[in-house]
Amino acid sequence: MSDVASHVHADGSPERLAIDTIRTLSMDAVAKAKSGHIGTPMALAPVGHTLWTKFLRTDPAKPDWPNRDRFVLSVGHASMLLYALLHLAGIREIDRDGNATGEPAIGLEDIRQFRQLSSRTPGHPEFRHTTGVETTTGPLGAGCGNSVGMAIAERWLAARYNRPGFTLFDHDVYVLAGDGDMMEGVASEAASLAGHLKLSNLCWIYDSNHVSIEGGTDLAFDEDVGKRFEAYGWNVIHVDDANDTAAVAAALAAFRATADRPTFIVVHSIIGYGSSIQGTAKAHGEAMTADDIRGTKKAYGWPEDAQFLVPDGVAEAFHAAIADRGRPLREEWEAMRERYRTAEPALSAELDALLTNTLPDGWDAAIPVFDVDAKGLASRDAGGKVLNAIAGKVPWLVGGSADLAPSTKTSIDGGGSFQAASYDGRNLHFGVREHGMGAIANGMALSYLRSYSATFLVFSDYMRPPIRLAAIMELPAVFVFTHDSIGVGEDGPTHQPIEHLATLRAIPGLDTIRPCDANEAAYAWRAAMEHRDRPTALVLSRQALPTLDRGTYASAEGLMRGGYVLADSDDPELILIATGSEVSLAVAAHETLKQSGVRSRVVSMPSWYRYELQDDEYKENVLPKKVAARLAVEQGGEIGWDRYVGMTGRTITMSTFGASAPISKLQDKFGFTVDNVVKVAREILEQIS
Numbered sequence: 024m025s026d027v028a029s030h031v032h033a034d035g036s037p038e039r040l041a042i043d044t045i046r047t048l049s050m051d052a053v054a055k056a057k058s059g060h061i062g063t064p065m066a067l068a069p070v071g072h073t074l075w076t077k078f079l080r081t082d083p084a085k086p087d088w089p090n091r092d093r094f095v096l097s098v099g100h101a102s103m104l105l106y107a108l109l110h111l112a113g114i115r116e117i118d119r120d121g122n123a124t125g126e127p128a129i130g131l132e133d134i135r136q137f138r139q140l141s142s143r144t145p146g147h148p149e150f151r152h153t154t155g156v157e158t159t160t161g162p163l164g165a166g167c168g169n170s171v172g173m174a175i176a177e178r179w180l181a182a183r184y185n186r187p188g189f190t191l192f193d194h195d196v197y198v199l200a201g202d203g204d205m206m207e208g209v210a211s212e213a214a215s216l217a218g219h220l221k222l223s224n225l226c227w228i229y230d231s232n233h234v235s236i237e238g239g240t241d242l243a244f245d246e247d248v249g250k251r252f253e254a255y256g257w258n259v260i261h262v263d264d265a266n267d268t269a270a271v272a273a274a275l276a277a278f279r280a281t282a283d284r285p286t287f288i289v290v291h292s293i294i295g296y297g298s299s300i301q302g303t304a305k306a307h308g309e310a311m312t313a314d315d316i317r318g319t320k321k322a323y324g325w326p327e328d329a330q331f332l333v334p335d336g337v338a339e340a341f342h343a344a345i346a347d348r349g350r351p352l353r354e355e356w357e358a359m360r361e362r363y364r365t366a367e368p369a370l371s372a373e374l375d376a377l378l379t380n381t382l383p384d385g386w387d388a389a390i391p392v393f394d395v396d397a398k399g400l401a402s403r404d405a406g407g408k409v410l411n412a413i414a415g416k417v418p419w420l421v422g423g424s425a426d427l428a429p430s431t432k433t434s435i436d437g438g439g440s441f442q443a444a445s446y447d448g449r450n451l452h453f454g455v456r457e458h459g460m461g462a463i464a465n466g467m468a469l470s471y472l473r474s475y476s477a478t479f480l481v482f483s484d485y486m487r488p489p490i491r492l493a494a495i496m497e498l499p500a501v502f503v504f505t506h507d508s509i510g511v512g513e514d515g516p517t518h519q520p521i522e523h524l525a526t527l528r529a530i531p532g533l534d535t536i537r538p539c540d541a542n543e544a545a546y547a548w549r550a551a552m553e554h555r556d557r558p559t560a561l562v563l564s565r566q567a568l569p570t571l572d573r574g575t576y577a578s579a580e581g582l583m584r585g586g587y588v589l590a591d592s593d594d595p596e597l598i599l600i601a602t603g604s605e606v607s608l609a610v611a612a613h614e615t616l617k618q619s620g621v622r623s624r625v626v627s628m629p630s631w632y633r634y635e636l637q638d639d640e641y642k643e644n645v646l647p648k649k650v651a652a653r654l655a656v657e658q659g660g661e662i663g664w665d666r667y668v669g670m671t672g673r674t675i676t677m678s679t680f681g682a683s684a685p686i687s688k689l690q691d692k693f694g695f696t697v698d699n700v701v702k703v704a705r706e707i708l709e710q711i712s
Contacts, residue, residue, distance in 0.1 A: 038268065041076075041111065041337050042068045043323045046297070048110070049103035050316055051330045052137035052144070059138060059146065062294035062306030063101035065319075066265055067199060067230055070290055071108050073271045074197060074228070076344035078279070082353040083113045083346050086128070086155050087121065089378055089471070090356050091349070092194045093157045093173050097166030097210075098201040098230065099147040100308070105156065106134055106144050111333070113342035114155040128154035131331055150469070150496045158469055159496050162488055164207030167227065168459050170198045171213040172466020172474070174225040174285070175441065175451070179421060179472065182447035184370055189363050191356070191374075195279075198227045202240050205229065205248050209488070212459025217285050218256030221443040225285040226278045230265070232294040238304050252287040265292035297322045377419050377471050380499070380555050386416040387549055393541035396570040402563040402603070403505040405541035407432030409548040410475075414438065414449070417552070421467065422475030422501070423451030425460050430565075431477035431505045457482050461489030461502070468498040473552070477503035479511075480520040480562055483527060493558040494532040500558045501551045506565040507537065508658035509693065510604055515683030524602075524659040527560050528631050536630045537562040539606030541570045542579035543629055550583055550633070562603065566686060569607045576610070585633025586626055586645055592617060595624035597652040597704055600667055602628050605656040605695065612700035621708070624650075628667070652707045656700060658693075673707055675700060 049064035074094070081091040096105045106129050114128040127133075129143055136142035143153050147161030157173075160166040173196045181192040204210045217225055229248065233240045249259045258281045260274045271290065278286035295306025298319040311319070317327040326332065364371045376383050389412040393405065414420045414435045421441070428434045428450070438449030453460040453476065460476045467474035476486075483490070483504055493500045509519045527535045534557055538544040544563065551559035571589075573579060581587025589606065590613050597616070601609040609625045616623045626645055628634060634642070646653075646667060653672035655664040661676040668674060675694050682689060690696055694703075 037336070037340055038072065040334055041341055042072050043325060044111065044333055044337050045072060045104065045107040046323065047320060047325055047329075048107045048134055048331060048333070050311065050319065052103050052106070052134050054311065054313075054316055055135060056138040057310060059103060060100040060308045061103070061311060062234070062308075063098055063201065063230065063232075064104035064107065065296045065298065065306075066232060066292035066294050067101065067104055067290075069266050069268050070199070070228060070230075070271055070292075071104055073268045074275060075108055075112060076341060077272055078275050079197065079345065080194065080349055080352055081345065082349035083342060084115055084350065085353055086114050087117055088353045088356065090192055090194050091353075093170070093196045093470075095157055095160065095166045095170045095173070095196065095198045096148055097160055097164070097170070097198050097204050099160030099162075099166065101199075102144070102146060102148050103134075103137065104199075105148055106137070109153070109155040110134060111338050111341040112345050113338065116154045119151060131333065135331055158466070159492055162492070163201070163203035164209035165462055165488065165492060167198055167200055167204050167210035168213040168462025168489065169466035169469060170196045170225060170227070171217045171222065171459075172463035172468075173470045174217065174222040175220065175463065176467045176470030176472050177224055178222065178446040179441065180470075183418070184374060186367060189359055189366065191360065191363065195224045195226065198225075199230065200227050201230045202232065202235060202244060206244055209458040209462055212456035213463060214252065214255050214257070216454065216456065216459060216463070218252075219443070220441070221256070221283055222285045223282050226275070226288065227285070228288045228290055230292050231289050232292045234294045234302065234304055234307060236304060236307050249287065249289050257285050257287040260286065260288045262288060262290045265290050266296070373418060380471075382552060383416060386413065386552070389413075389415055390545050390549065393545070393570045395572045399567050399569040400541055401565055401567050402538050402541065402544045403430075403432045403565060405544040406503065406548065406561060406563050407434075409545045411436050413548060413552060417473060419471065420473045420475070421449045421451065422464065422477070423453055423460075424477035425453050425457045425482070426455045427478055430479070431503055433475065433477040433503055457485035458488065461486040461493075464500050464502075465489050465493050465496070465498055468493070468500040469496070473499065473501075475501035475503055477505070479506040479518065480504035480523050481506070481518050483520075483523050483560075487526070490527070490533060490558065490560070491530055494530050497532065497556040498558055499554045499556065502558065502560045503563065504560060505563045507562045507603060508564070509677065509681040509689045510564055510566045510658065510686050511681075512686040512689065513683050516680035519681035520659065521677045521680055522660045522662070524562065524657070525662040527562075528663060533558055533560055534630055534632045535560040535562060536582070536633075537603040538582065538629050539571070539601070539603055539627050540568050540579070542573060543582050543627070546579050546582040547629065550630070564604050566604065568604050571607065571610065581627065582629050583633070584637055584641065585630040585635070586628040588624060588645055589627040590625040592622035592624060595622050595650055597621060597623040597654070597708060598626055598646060598650050599623055599654050599656065599700070599704065600626045600628050600646075601656040603657070605658060608695060608697060608700060609656050611697045612704065615697060615701050616704060621704070623704070631663070652704075652711050654700070654704050654707055656695070658695060671707070671711055673703055675703060
């Protein structure tokens with residue numbers, strides 16, 4: 024061992040040496056990057072060390088083992104704590120295809136490249152980017168919400184697949200959270216539901232350091248958080264000193280022994296522990312000076328000039344503590360999994376598909392084809408029928424709504440409710456907690472389930488953070504949004520979405536689909552399920568939409584390409600582009616224009632995202648450049664339509680909020696009528712000629 028051992032704290036313990044290695048690696052990385060948050064890693068190093076070396080069940084050699092415990096750093100700004108733990112644990116890298124590369128997930132050079140372009144150590148932990156990172160965190164509270172989804176998924180997987188002698192799923196979910204997490208509403212929403220569901224496999228460790236960026240937390244936050252969690256139904260344990268590793272271990276052992284509720288461990292720490300700025304706001308995110316760092320290392324008994332030092336034996340001991348526990352568990356699990364193939368062949372086949380993110384053969388065989396119907400049905404109703412057809416073939420399609428299932432039509436018939444007494448239920452009741460619902464759905468998707476959530480489109484505002492994170496993480500979560508326009512009618516402008524389509528379409532990697540009839544809704548669900556690395560927003564109507572005659576008009580399969588020619592004329596001189604409920608309006612206007620000799624084309628454009636993935640030849644065939652007369656019709660904001668109508672085209676869209684009135688009155692008021700579409704189309708042709 025290096026001479027550091029002779030300079031360590033008075034106890035000279037290997038534990039303390041490893042803890043201070045975590046601290047000093049974090050200090051050196053932040054100092055080199057001249058950027059980052061140092062105080063929390065310094066404070067929580069003893070907690071992280073205790074959890075990982077004494078409790079966390081994972082195998083560094085196979086960190087994607089399905090029954091591993093999950094560790095979520097909800098305080099994502101303290102990312103160096105996680106990177107140091109991953110490095111010392113010797114976690115091995117797995118590439119995007121699930122193959123071992125033979126490289127460490129985090130090498131010492133990666134720590135030196137903290138917060139640098141293309142490094143494995145970005146400023147906040149990123150799922151898929153760094154092996155061992157279970158979810159992308161940074162927006163406070165998000166990791167807390169994800170963890171509830173992970174815990175729900177474990178309970179569901181255990182209920183469906185565990186059999187006597189085959190305990191395939193019994194892992195726990197650990198979270199490190201901070202004061203900011205506790206202030207964010209999403210954490211409270213998720214915690215409330217977790218308590219209701221009695222998720223005893225969930226443990227949040229709350230770093231109560233009483234410091235925020237602006238100063239002491241008492242500037243804005245002085246409640247008794249432990250009492251709040253007791254009210255949620257959690258088991259609350261207090262640890263007075265984060266450096267008391269025996270007390271931390273006792274609290275974690277108490278969690279493992281608690282069988283009827285989640286556990287909330289309140290750990291009191293000193294941010295920036297050991298430094299001259301400990302316990303102050305400066306320790307949160309301000310860089311320490313070189314003298315501060317030297318002085319802190321001296322206080323730790325560390326060589327003051329050493330940088331990125333991992334003393335001999337520290338990484339080996341840390342790795343062994345984890346691997347010696349995790350490897351036998353993983354090997355036993357794999358052997359059990361092989362026996363399970365013989366004992367439970369049907370369930371085993373399900374698991375093969377579930378664990379590899381593939382769909383079973385015939386998963387879409389029961390999706391209905393809807394007959395021509397002038398009256399039709401709402402796309403939310405069609406969506407509900409399609410959801411149930413798929414659910415019958417994909418048992419791990421699990422989800423729910425924010426207390427709106429009767430309206431969003433997203434209940435799985437016969438699926439039962441997911442409750443504390445029935446973890447095999449497929450219908451989740453999220454309550455009126457949209458932000459929490461989105462975060463929980465992401466956590467479920469991170470744990471093998473094909474998750475979906477549902478609410479009204481106007482309430483996507485509450486869900487934008489988890490939708491954005493789903494896109495960043497490339498999760499195949501499905502976000503169902505109904506009541507998609509002023510077609511909501513009498514509920515008025517508070518419930519009539521205007522700008523929401525544009526804001527969803529602006530999220531990179533999110534496939535936002537607004538189908539025009541029942542058969543497009545069927546293909547929309549097909550498209551969503553076929554995504555393996557993209558989230559989908561399904562935007563569905565409240566009101567009935569005509570089911571188009573696909574013998575007269577093009578097949579709804581065109582939805583799979585995002586936009587397609589639905590109705591046409593020889594050598595068209597005008598193109599009408601529409602989505603959702605306005606497509607049938609455009610078709611009616613097209614038929615009227617044809618009768619008067621206008622050569623028009625109707626393009627259904629349910630997914631801008633998919634359309635933009637097509638090659639230039641296809642897009643030219645759909646929207647030929649020579650046809651400058653273009654009119655887009657959509658009951659949403661105008662933003663973005665200029666891409667498709669050009670400088671000489673026009674839109675019939677919404678530029679104001681809606682109003683409370685029957686839908687027919689609203690359509691007249693805002694110009695969504697056949698007469699107005701025909702009128703504006705003729706004006707465009709006159710202007711161009």
